[in-house]
Amino acid sequence: EVQLVESGGGLVQPGRSLRLSCAASGFTFDDYAMHWVRQAPGKGLEWVSGISRNSGSIAYADSVKGRFTISRDNAKNSLYLQMNSLRAEDTALYYCAKDTEDYSNYFDYWGQGTLVTVSS
């Protein structure tokens, strides 16, 4: 059974940093790209970042480029999102999502999300 479990969310002040993690199990992690998608309270889905299976291809939404860094550790079956210079508008539920391929827009499994609240 595929499982994606996010962690690392919490309340953080504007300008500070936070690192999210996503622990994957139930599939061959290094066969697939992975993505972070967020959802602000009461709003729609927003893609944040994606990383290919070997980390050779990485992309970010314009809203987070230069502040967020995606990475993965295939030996640990884990995906990460380092978030720096956080802003109030980064407040959202952050989902980790598994790709069906080595980089596409087809996300076949999602975690339950970890909540990030940016507030003073």
Place this chain on the structure above:
Amino acid sequence: SSELTQDPAVSVALGQTVRITCQGDSLRSYYPSWFQQKPGQAPVIVIYGKNNRPSGIPDRFSGSSSGNTASLTITGAQAEDEADYYCNSRDSSGKHVVFGGGTKLTVL
């Protein structure tokens, strides 16, 4: 433009057929995925690619695309289909994923 446009809300009578649409230039190059999200739950993929349905998704869900418009069709909508539906695609670089604004489906 990499934006995807969806109608904010659509309603359908129980047992009838409903089409949810998604428009955007990127759909001329990339097939979309469609996601169903119920309150308090993570999104679930219901259709991806040309018209691929993951295991466990009822066959009343189907997808199609033409030009810059993609559609998710539910044939014989059930009460449990009431949810928010999102499409997504990629921009011209192929690396940036974009989501539509979502459609709230009400089953009457």
